[in-house]
Amino acid sequence: MRGSGPIWALGAMSGTSLDGVDAALVLTDGHGISEFGPDAYRAYTEEERAVIRSAFGRWPGDAGVAEAAELVETAHAEVLARFSGVEVVGFHGQTLAHDPRGRGTHQAGNGALLAEVLGIPVVWDFRSNDVQMGGQGAPLAPFFHHACARFAGLEAPVAFLNLGGVGNLTWVDPGVDRPELPGALMAFDTGPANAPLNDLMLARRGLAQDAGGQLAASGTVDEGVVTAFLTHPYFFKMPPKSLDRNDFPNLLPAVSHLSDADAAATLTACAAAAVARGAEHFPKPVARVLVCGGGRHNAAMMAALSARMGLSVEPVEAIGLNGDMLEAQAFACLAVRVMRGLPTSAPATTGVPAAVGGGRISRP
């Protein structure tokens, strides 16, 4: 990559909730954000979603994985081709399985193929190197959260919370000028966020989500279920730590005896309680929690978070960011970091023994 100045990078993310592909342009030198560009979204069709979902938990070579990967590649090629003036693409792919201390981490989608189709260098397979070096391979957005806090001119420690299928929390001290330095970051997955709630809505009501958190807001939380949920060994692990979408298989069955509304309220409370438990690990207190990801549209979840954390919980729009695109933007910024040989994770974000870079670079 020429020079060290900012370039237009296009990031793309297909998250665990499997709604679709987010893509966003960022002008960045990998350290700082100069400007945000346009973004785009391409939903998966129900048929595509079913094929990809059936490959969850599977590894390269397993039945159904090649079909899922092809759909992921096609959807990305479609949405990424809408942009012009792009110098590099950061392609996350679709996580199908994540077992960092076992079989590794598996993001479906071939970046080399996309580079050919788009005619632009593509950085991809961001997580494998970190896992091979002994890290969790996730979360990777924290280096970008650090850049966001500085872009917004924040000075005091702050937390970014992503509420996707899984939740992840990043504590940032914007006063430390590089994300890999000790004291800059602490990050980890908090627990299940929207995934069990979506599964409940699908099973009970045939709906994709609890829109606005309306069903949860009409129910009563079963605190016994929340207390039992918090005894899961994950909550006793020290960060950094990461999760697979299906790591809490007993959560949905734990609300099977409840009405639809009470079950939704209880799963929402569990997601919030997991975040509040996670925040106990923060090295220094924060005054505000800035939320990105689809869960910020769930008023019941936002209220539960604020109540259980005793903090101001606001969407990232409060500091001028786009909460639907933060992860896509993160992989844009990480792509530039990879191109320039900068680290993308550190002991405080993934538990890797030393700051490392990841990602494969494929050129057309």
Ligand SMILES: Nc1ncnc2c1ncn2[C@@H]1O[C@H](COP(=O)(O)OP(=O)(O)OP(=O)(O)O)[C@@H](O)[C@H]1O
């Ligand atoms: N209006 C809304 N009301 C309630 N929930 C919503 C709303 N919009 C989105 N969501 C929730 O947010 C989810 C999508 O969030 P997001 O796109 O951030 O997840 P993801 O990026 O796929 O997941 P991850 O970050 O775990 O990879 C939906 O599946 C739904 O549960």
Ligand SMILES: CC(=O)N[C@H]1[C@@H]2OC[C@@H](O2)[C@@H](O)[C@@H]1O[C@H](C)C(=O)O
């Ligand atoms: C293995 C994997 O894909 N993890 C995702 C998932 O979705 C949310 C959470 O679990 C986080 O760990 C990560 O994504 C974000 C973008 C990250 O790496 O920061």
